[in-house]
Amino acid sequence: MEGNRDRRVGQATDSQFFALLRSGLWNEVPDRTPFAGGTDWEALYRLAFQQTVVPLVTDGINRLPGELLPAEPERLDPFLGDLMATAKRNRVLDAFIPKLFGALKDIPVVLVKGQSLALDYPEPERRQPGDIDLLLLPSSYEAAKGILLPKATKVLEEETVVWHQGMRFRSIEVEIHGCISTLMSRKLDRKLAALLEEQFDGRPFPTVTLGETPVPVPDADFNAVYIFVHFLHHYWAGGVGLRQLVDWMTFISVHKREIHPVVLEVRLKDLGLLHLWKVFTGFAQEYLGCPPEKLPLAAAPDAAKNARIWRYIRRSGNFGKNVDRARKEEAYLVRKIHSLWRLVIVDRLRHFPVFPKESVRFFLGAFGYGLQRLAKGE
Numbered sequence: 001m002e003g004n005r006d007r008r009v010g011q012a013t014d015s016q017f018f019a020l021l022r023s024g025l026w027n028e029v030p031d032r033t034p035f036a037g038g039t040d041w042e043a044l045y046r047l048a049f050q051q052t053v054v055p056l057v058t059d060g061i062n063r064l065p066g067e068l069l070p071a072e073p074e075r076l077d078p079f080l081g082d083l084m085a086t087a088k089r090n091r092v093l094d095a096f097i098p099k100l101f102g103a104l105k106d107i108p109v110v111l112v113k114g115q116s117l118a119l120d121y122p123e124p125e126r127r128q129p130g131d132i133d134l135l136l137l138p139s140s141y142e143a144a145k146g147i148l149l150p151k152a153t154k155v156l157e158e159e160t161v162v163w164h165q166g167m168r169f170r171s172i173e174v175e176i177h178g179c180i181s182t183l184m185s186r187k188l189d190r191k192l193a194a195l196l197e198e199q200f201d202g203r204p205f206p207t208v209t210l211g212e213t214p215v216p217v218p219d220a221d222f223n224a225v226y227i228f229v230h231f232l233h234h235y236w237a238g239g240v241g242l243r244q245l246v247d248w249m250t251f252i253s254v255h256k257r258e259i260h261p262v263v264l265e266v267r268l269k270d271l272g273l274l275h276l277w278k279v280f281t282g283f284a285q286e287y288l289g290c291p292p293e294k295l296p297l298a299a300a301p302d303a304a305k306n307a308r309i310w311r312y313i314r315r316s317g318n319f320g321k322n323v324d325r326a327r328k329e330e331a332y333l334v335r336k337i338h339s340l341w342r343l344v345i346v347d348r349l350r351h352f353p354v355f356p357k358e359s360v361r362f363f364l365g366a367f368g369y370g371l372q373r374l375a376k377g378e
Helices: 002-026 041-050 054-061 073-103 114-118 138-151 186-199 220-236 242-254 261-271 274-288 303-316 332-351 356-376
Strands: 110-112 132-135 164-169 172-177 207-210 213-216
Touching (some): 002 054, 002 242, 041 054, 041 073, 054 073, 073 114, 073 132, 073 138, 073 213, 114 242, 186 220, 186 261, 220 242, 220 261, 220 274, 261 274, 274 303
Parallel strands (some): 132 172
Antiparallel strands (some): 110 132, 164 172, 207 213
16 A cells, blocks of 8 residues: 555656746746646655756646645755756856866867757756867867866766777866767767768857857757767666756757758667657656747657656666666676676567667667777777
């Protein structure tokens, strides 16, 4: 009986969470129906925090009528605290990014994800920020490292297999990406490398304005695929938060007129990702409330697949933070065997009912990459 009650409470929290999230995403008054039986505000906050969308959910709470709010206002303090902290953090990152590009002024580089995507949200300061990601060609990778690493306050361990170098400038983490590596399929990554070369063909990049400074970003056709591939990488590599799915949905809905549907479809077919794209457009409609006319290449929602997708996202948490990772003290080989079992085998079995062909394809790719990284001790 207690288990059934917990399940009902969890389902109620999920319904309230999505009602509030949709409100924050679309500037709409939230549906009151899920709140009729009362609200576990602590559980709601934990879920929003795990999915890194607290500010968006807080916007929804602020649109609820007074009778649905808690009698003790302090129960909303965690939501309001995160809202203010997120706005402050966004301002810090927006001020720092032009300095980075000033240092890299002689190197072709673009800002990806993060702060460039926040500008597409109804309120940019509501997107919960992470690090700053820079994308460039492999031929520019060492030059960019040579400029930024001496200025960093801390240099993180390099992942040479995927041309990735992280560093910190006090509280700000910056990552240089010299390729697009999914760790899902070598064939896929080779095709993405060709798209990256095409993007850096000498044409001027579009820009976004941070502060008063124009910052280069990829074109919309490339970015639609890149953001989706980044989301898929984390979905297949141990866990993803709704914020990354929201990033993709927000970008392609805001920039739909700039995205050429024929180019997008040809690229997704060539990459073997069209089926996944269509499934996730269905998820965006059913769970995030996005109208189908706002989504390029939209497909009808599949309720059974969407429920499985949400269960996986909810279970794993953002970047897999809900998954047990208390194995740092174990021997290197033991940790790698555990990683192989959980990330390459168990998670593929979970994805199989939704994406059968892709699960087999990405299993083989991940296994090969895992062996390569094991050989390099990464």
